[in-house]
Amino acid sequence: MVQSLGFLKESASQTAGPYVHIGLTPNFASIGGVYETDLGATMVNDKTLGRRITISGRVLDGTGTPLRDALIEIWQADASGLYNSPSELRGSADPNFAGWGRCPTHGETGEYRFETIKPGRAPFRDGRLMAPHISFWIVARGINLGLNTRMYFGDEETANAEDPVLARIEHRIRVPTLIAAANGDTYRFDIHLQGEKETVFFDI
Amino acid sequence: MTDLSNSKPETGAFFPRDRLWHPPGLTPGYKTSVLRSPQKALLSLDGTVSEITGPVFGHSILGELDNDLIHNFAKSGESAIGERLVVHGRVLDERGRPVPGALLEFWQANAGGRYRHKKETYLAPLDPNFGGCGRTITDANGHYAFRTVKPGPYPWPNGVNDWRPAHIHFSVFGHGFAQRLITQMYFEGDPMIWKCPIVQTIPDKAAIEQLVAALDWGNTIPMDARAYKFDIVLRGRRSTLFENRMEGN
Ligand SMILES: [Fe+3]
Numbered sequence: 001m002v003q004s005l006g007f008l009k010e011s012a013s014q015t016a017g018p019y020v021h022i023g024l025t026p027n028f029a030s031i032g033g034v035y036e037t038d039l040g041a042t043m044v045n046d047k048t049l050g051r052r053i054t055i056s057g058r059v060l061d062g063t064g065t066p067l068r069d070a071l072i073e074i075w076q077a078d079a080s081g082l083y084n085s086p087s088e089l090r091g092s093a094d095p096n097f098a099g100w101g102r103c104p105t106h107g108e109t110g111e112y113r114f115e116t117i118k119p120g121r122a123p124f125r126d127g128r129l130m131a132p133h134i135s136f137w138i139v140a141r142g143i144n145l146g147l148n149t150r151m152y153f154g155d156e157e158t159a160n161a162e163d164p165v166l167a168r169i170e171h172r173i174r175v176p177t178l179i180a181a182a183n184g185d186t187y188r189f190d191i192h193l194q195g196e197k198e199t200v201f202f203d204i
Numbered sequence: 205m206t207d208l209s210n211s212k213p214e215t216g217a218f219f220p221r222d223r224l225w226h227p228p229g230l231t232p233g234y235k236t237s238v239l240r241s242p243q244k245a246l247l248s249l250d251g252t253v254s255e256i257t258g259p260v261f262g263h264s265i266l267g268e269l270d271n272d273l274i275h276n277f278a279k280s281g282e283s284a285i286g287e288r289l290v291v292h293g294r295v296l297d298e299r300g301r302p303v304p305g306a307l308l309e310f311w312q313a314n315a316g317g318r319y320r321h322k323k324e325t326y327l328a329p330l331d332p333n334f335g336g337c338g339r340t341i342t343d344a345n346g347h348y349a350f351r352t353v354k355p356g357p358y359p360w361p362n363g364v365n366d367w368r369p370a371h372i373h374f375s376v377f378g379h380g381f382a383q384r385l386i387t388q389m390y391f392e393g394d395p396m397i398w399k400c401p402i403v404q405t406i407p408d409k410a411a412i413e414q415l416v417a418a419l420d421w422g423n424t425i426p427m428d429a430r431a432y433k434f435d436i437v438l439r440g441r442r443s444t445l446f447e448n449r450m451e452g453n
Binding site: 006007008009010011012013014015016017018019020021022023024026029030031033034035036039061062063065067069073075076077083084085086087088089090098099100122123124125130133135137139140141142143144145146147148150165168169174193194198199200201202203204 | 213214215217218220221222223225226227228229231234236237238239240241242243244246247248249250251252253254256257258259260265267269276277296298299300309310311319320321322323324335336337338339373375379380381382384385386402403405406408411412414415436437439440
């Protein structure tokens with residue numbers, strides 16, 4: 001026998017289920033009067049620094065059917081690449097930008113949509129700059145443990161080409177699954193849970 | 205967003221997730237998982253600043269009744285129907301340290317097992333005084349508490365006769381986006397726990413037992429509400445003492 005390291009085990013995940021919106025976006029679920037607004041519904045205000053962008057897309061299952069009961073959260077740096085978090089030691093992020101958003105997929109079309117700003121670049125662990133990106137977390141009925149992925153920007157070809165995370169994807173044919181198509185200030189990012197175009201998901 | 209006062213922010217990467225402890229993505233006994241589970245290997249990524257940081261929520265977002273599901277949707281002077289409970293516990297990390305400032309959001313069916321949701325078709329009645337959602341933030345010791353009524357078990361379309369045991373859904377924010385977790389709390393002594401296909405997605409019996417709240421007689425409030433204690437463990441993070449910090453990081 002040896003001494004115990006005394007570590008606890010992380011609580012096991014369970015699916016968010018079909019009624020996740022009751023808990024996380026009650027106003028969206030027509031449960032009014034409990035919270036003034038749904039958390040994460042608005043990411044920017046008049047004073048937020050940076051270029052306004054829209055991100056939209058769908059989450060598709062193995063048959064290509066959009067999930068109409070999913071919930072997506074995103075987490076991103078501000079326009080200068082700083083995160084609004086106590087663990088951010090490189091400086092103070094834009095006080096008018098929390099960097100976090102939450103959006104249910106539409107009950108009929110399955111579309112999600114975030115109005116946010118284009119993030120700046122943040123460093124990888126070794127100091128090299130990563131390309132601008134947004135972290136995604138997807139939960140839904142049938143998803144037992146929330147899925148992590150990243151969205152990169154289709155109009156950042158140079159930065160994407162030197163991104164140390166994208167560089168680690170062995171099967172280069174899968175890199176485009178993480179890159180949103182740019183159309184002016186609107187970016188389209190569909191997430192494929194399965195199939196030929198399955199999005200690269202991360203164990204972070 | 206507010207700073208967590210006086211404690212030095214931690215910036216280490218998180219311990220790797222033990223994916224043999226969590227349910228796998230593909231669990232055919234829970235049918236919806238079959239077409240919604242990724243089939244390719246995940247890309248492992250030791251935490252960068254994008255994963256070790258996360259949003260922090262201040263108490264200013266909380267309303268007075270946010271942690272009281274008995275009253276937060278009820279008409280003035282009325283209350284939700286059901287067995288009155290206090291649910292409380294701590295949010296800890298894998299190192300056993302309390303996680304202060306953690307936002308917990310919870311949702312549940314009413315005492316009859318019915319959710320207030322337009323897609324819900326169970327014939328049990330809605331309670332006009334019960335919405336089914338609440339939230340709170342852990343204190344400096346990682347402690348939280350809320351009032352609610354005991355949710356009823358309910359049937360769901362999976363097998364021809366599958367039922368969910370009484371449960372409360374929990375969503376938890378720690379201090380890093382990599383700690384984001386959704387789980388469910390079950391009740392001590394409920395025989396239905398062991399018949400549920402969603403519970404059975406968890407391979408390890410000890411991991412299931414970790415999600416079963418104990419009846420906490422000591423904290424039961426006489427003539428008012430029984431107490432259940434439910435601790436939640438989030439991922440721990442490495443010490444940064446001997447980390448190589450390269451230029452610009
Ligand atoms: Fe449920």
